[in-house]
Amino acid sequence: MVTLLGGDIYSALGDVNERLVRLEKGSYKTVQKKMVLMGEDLSFAYYSIDDSARNSALSIPLEYLERVVQSAIDKLELSADDLSHCGLFLGSASNDLSLSLPLGQNYDNSQVDSVGCERIGNGYYAEHLSQHFGLHPFSLTYNTACTSSANGVIDAASMLEGGLIDFALVIGFEMFAPISFEGFASMQLLSPDTIAPFDKNRKGIVLGEAISALFMSRDDIYDTPWKYLGGVGRCETHSVTGANPDGVGIGEVIGAVLKASETQPEEIVAVKAHGTASALNDQAELNGMKKVFASAPDFFSLKPYIGHTLGSCGSSELLLLMECVDAGFVPGTPNFKVQDEALEWAPLREMKKCETGKFMLNYFGFGGNNTSLVVEKVVK
Amino acid sequence: MIYIHSVGSLGRVENEALDVKALWKAISPKMIRRTDRFIQLSLLGANAALEGRALSPHTALYMASGQGNLAVFKRLRDQRYIHKQPPKPVDFINSLSNTAGFYVAQHFGITGKNLNVSRLTHVAETLLLLAQNDLELGREKAVLLGGVDELQEPFDFTRKTLGICDKTVLGEGSNWLLLSAQKEDALASVVYEKEIFTLETLANYLSQEERPYRYTFSQSSASLLQETVTPLLELQTAFDCSCGCGYYETAGLYIFAEFVREGQGTLLYIMTEGSNYRLIRIEIFS
Numbered sequence: 001m002v003t004l005l006g007g008d009i010y011s012a013l014g015d016v017n018e019r020l021v022r023l024e025k026g027s028y029k030t031v032q033k034k035m036v037l038m039g040e041d042l043s044f045a046y047y048s049i050d051d052s053a054r055n056s057a058l059s060i061p062l063e064y065l066e067r068v069v070q071s072a073i074d075k076l077e078l079s080a081d082d083l084s085h086c087g088l089f090l091g092s093a094s095n096d097l098s099l100s101l102p103l104g105q106n107y108d109n110s111q112v113d114s115v116g117c118e119r120i121g122n123g124y125y126a127e128h129l130s131q132h133f134g135l136h137p138f139s140l141t142y143n144t145a146c147t148s149s150a151n152g153v154i155d156a157a158s159m160l161e162g163g164l165i166d167f168a169l170v171i172g173f174e175m176f177a178p179i180s181f182e183g184f185a186s187m188q189l190l191s192p193d194t195i196a197p198f199d200k201n202r203k204g205i206v207l208g209e210a211i212s213a214l215f216m217s218r219d220d221i222y223d224t225p226w227k228y229l230g231g232v233g234r235c236e237t238h239s240v241t242g243a244n245p246d247g248v249g250i251g252e253v254i255g256a257v258l259k260a261s262e263t264q265p266e267e268i269v270a271v272k273a274h275g276t277a278s279a280l281n282d283q284a285e286l287n288g289m290k291k292v293f294a295s296a297p298d299f300f301s302l303k304p305y306i307g308h309t310l311g312s313c314g315s316s317e318l319l320l321l322m323e324c325v326d327a328g329f330v331p332g333t334p335n336f337k338v339q340d341e342a343l344e345w346a347p348l349r350e351m352k353k354c355e356t357g358k359f360m361l362n363y364f365g366f367g368g369n370n371t372s373l374v375v376e377k378v379v380k
Numbered sequence: 381m382i383y384i385h386s387v388g389s390l391g392r393v394e395n396e397a398l399d400v401k402a403l404w405k406a407i408s409p410k411m412i413r414r415t416d417r418f419i420q421l422s423l424l425g426a427n428a429a430l431e432g433r434a435l436s437p438h439t440a441l442y443m444a445s446g447q448g449n450l451a452v453f454k455r456l457r458d459q460r461y462i463h464k465q466p467p468k469p470v471d472f473i474n475s476l477s478n479t480a481g482f483y484v485a486q487h488f489g490i491t492g493k494n495l496n497v498s499r500l501t502h503v504a505e506t507l508l509l510l511a512q513n514d515l516e517l518g519r520e521k522a523v524l525l526g527g528v529d530e531l532q533e534p535f536d537f538t539r540k541t542l543g544i545c546d547k548t549v550l551g552e553g554s555n556w557l558l559l560s561a562q563k564e565d566a567l568a569s570v571v572y573e574k575e576i577f578t579l580e581t582l583a584n585y586l587s588q589e590e591r592p593y594r595y596t597f598s599q600s601s602a603s604l605l606q607e608t609v610t611p612l613l614e615l616q617t618a619f620d621c622s623c624g625c626g627y628y629e630t631a632g633l634y635i636f637a638e639f640v641r642e643g644q645g646t647l648l649y650i651m652t653e654g655s656n657y658r659l660i661r662i663e664i665f666s
Contacts, residue, residue: 112540117543122498123499235493367476
């Protein structure tokens with residue numbers, strides 16, 4: 001059986017002590033980011049990794065990646081031999097800066113001569129990490145929008161189950177990207193201030209950045225109380241920008257993951273919803289859940305804590321869930337105040353005590369990507 | 381072991397013209413408006429592999445690309461930094477490279493798992509290993525596996541970012557294989573050998589081949605392998621079709637498709653990364 005070992009995460013929630021306090025109390029912190037769009041001065045909330053030393057240099061993403069992976073390795077006491085059997089699955093919705101920076105600088109084709117002869121671009125970060133940490137040669141970088149690292153978890157489990165690797169490192173990676181920020185703004189999908197998933201007055205997404213490193217293995221190699229029971233990805237071709245609000249596509253993927261994980265709906269202790277607070281996504285998600293669950297399960301969204309971290313949310317939100325349950329609770333959903341009659345169901349408002357059980361995690365993205373996972377924490 | 385049921389390709393080398401939009405418009409004029417050249421290139425290659433074939437709706441789509449849809453990234457860059465305009469929504473959406481996978485899935489009516497992956501080297505080959513594992517485990521029944529790379533100008537800039545320090549001719553292509561774990565109606569078998577070889581264990585593997593075979597090297601490791609592995613293959617015949625496609629990251633799938641189209645024999649496709657050697661074996665069914 002595939003096991004989830006844990007790891008580490010850099011996000012707006014701070015270190016593990018700070019984030020557990022915030023997740024238990026339902027508190028968070030955002031910054032305001034400004035932009036000029038069509039001549040109009042706009043300001044939107046954003047969940048930023050708190051680091052005053054930050055700049056936009058190419059070395060910074062690699063430095064963060066190395067730090068978070070090293071922290072996870074230290075925490076789990078993995079050996080060099082363990083790492084040599086560890087495949088890498090990196091999920092991100094953004095282009096790798098190693099190529100996008102030269103492309104940006106070469107907009108007028110004047111910088112051709114200044115570029116060195118070195119293979120760069122998407123996959124550069126994964127290759128760097130594989131070399132730096134002496135990992136197994138298998139690595140892939142996923143670009144399936146907001147399901148990127150969640151799909152990495154599914155494929156990591158498959159490669160572990162097939163015996164091709166003994167450990168897997170799943171990385172979710174998303175840092176502030178101006179084009180993404182302005183792209184969401186131009187589609188009028190951003191909330192100016194708060195993110196309030198499933199609330200009647202929800203105003204949209206608040207973006208955030210997160211870098212997470214999650215290690216996985218098999219119980220014959222490295223057993224833990226956390227088990228991966230199954231994961232399913234589907235492509236819903238209703239619309240390139242989102243799931244069908246009637247919930248058909250989401251209902252299908254949720255039903256499929258329950259079947260794959262041999263889990264009955266009533267066994268699910270809580271659902272980590274995708275919960276972006278966009279009007280149609282929340283509607284589609286709950287309509288999808290209603291096709292599978294006879295009554296509302298306990299569900300919550302982690303996006304009010306770290307924002308919508310796009311390609312990183314798969315592994316980042318899985319890690320946060322594991323940390324919460326290990327601390328004895330599942331979190332509530334901050335900013336939910338007013339019931340939306342059209343949705344009927346309401347998320348957990350406050351944290352709820354919880355130490356074990358089966359959990360569902362949902363992720364949906366542009367490009368018709370619907371992904372759902374089921375994991376379990378068993379009693380030791 | 382997994383099986384290849386159909387193959388399809390479309391591409392060009394850098395000095396040739398390829399009017400992708402016109403080709404796709406002739407097939408599906410209604411899908412022109414929101415698709416760009418990268419997406420249309422993806423659709424055309426998949427269409428070449430699947431023309432007239434009915435797919436199970438649960439077929440998975442695994443798509444590899446060295447860099448994804450870079451042309452749209454450049455448009456977004458120009459909109460932001462030169463024209464001082466916000467991203468056009470259609471460009472912003474298409475900048476997520478799995479949008480191409482969405483349109484391929486939509487056109488062919490498949491709703492299975494839909495992946496878009498990249499890697500510095502051997503991205504399509506690595507994705508083939510994942511597909512093989514998923515099919516052998518029964519996680520997927522059929523996988524439509526494609527590799528798509530769109531040639532970017534200026535070519536000298538592209539060559540450098542690909543790590544090519546000479547004037548190697550570049551290309552672009554969209555190459556697709558329909559794979560399953562079922563032998564019935566298959567054109568060929570394909571095995572990504574799970575062993576990670578050293579030069580010594582690779583030599584041992586090759587020495588145990590009893591029948592003649594043809595061999596080829598991945599484009600990115602060809603020069604290294606010419607020195608180290610060619611001496612082990614002196615009695616065998618090379619399969620060299622790479623001059624027909626130019627250099628691009630997913631050209632390995634073009635080589636596989638060409639070998640299947642040729643229709644006979646066994647192909648050993650050899651790659652190297654660092655001190656490791658990997659091998660993919662294709663056997664055509666007569």
